[in-house]
Amino acid sequence: xxxxxxxxxxxxxxxxxPVEKVWTLWTEPExxxxxxKASDDWHTPHAENDLRAGxxxxxxxxxxxxxxxxxxxxxxDEVNEFESISYTMDDDRKVKISFIRQDDxxxxxxxxxxxxxxxxxxxxxxxxxxxxxxKNYAESV
Numbered sequence: 001x002x003x004x005x006x007x008x009x010x011x012x013x014x015x016x017x018p019v020e021k022v023w024t025l026w027t028e029p030e031x032x033x034x035x036x037k038a039s040d041d042w043h044t045p046h047a048e049n050d051l052r053a054g055x056x057x058x059x060x061x062x063x064x065x066x067x068x069x070x071x072x073x074x075x076x077d078e079v080n081e082f083e084s085i086s087y088t089m090d091d092d093r094k095v096k097i098s099f100i101r102q103d104d105x106x107x108x109x110x111x112x113x114x115x116x117x118x119x120x121x122x123x124x125x126x127x128x129x130x131x132x133x134x135k136n137y138a139e140s141v
Contacts (some may be wrong), residue, residue: 006093006113007120011128013135015106019082019099022106025138026099027051027085032059035137038129041065053078057087091115108134 015022025031029047036044036059046060055076062069074089086096093113100107110131114120 008111009114009120009124009127010109010111011124011131012107012109013128013131014102015108015135015138016104017106017138018104019101019106022099022108022138023082025141026097026108026134031137031141034141035134036061036130037133038126050076051079051085052076055079 017025025035027049029049032047032049033044036047041064042061043064044059044061047058049055049057051057053076056073057076058071058073060069061072072089074087074095077086077088077094079085082099082101084096084098086094088094089112093115095110095112097111098107098109100109108131110127112127114123
């Protein structure tokens, strides 16, 4: 029996900042800790990022009330500075992020393989909320 092909989910946002700034804010741990959350009752108290093919990353995501938390991590498959990042999450799902220069703004497109436990719509909403949090942060610093 063939394994079913994973469902691919895509979220995107146009960030009113040049791609070089967007790249820095997306990839540096001190910035990741500021924006990596789907809602204001969550936060990322710790982040590590070895941004190179074969490098590992991890972000500790926790509810601020301490009720729940998890490590979000993986290994980079490909890194093209100011253009794209692809990685494999710890659960073997693939992610690709594209950074597209548009004059003084940057279009960020993030595609990822859905996991099996939660509805596709819920996963898309969660990742979009985190991307929107990034957009808000990038446009305010």
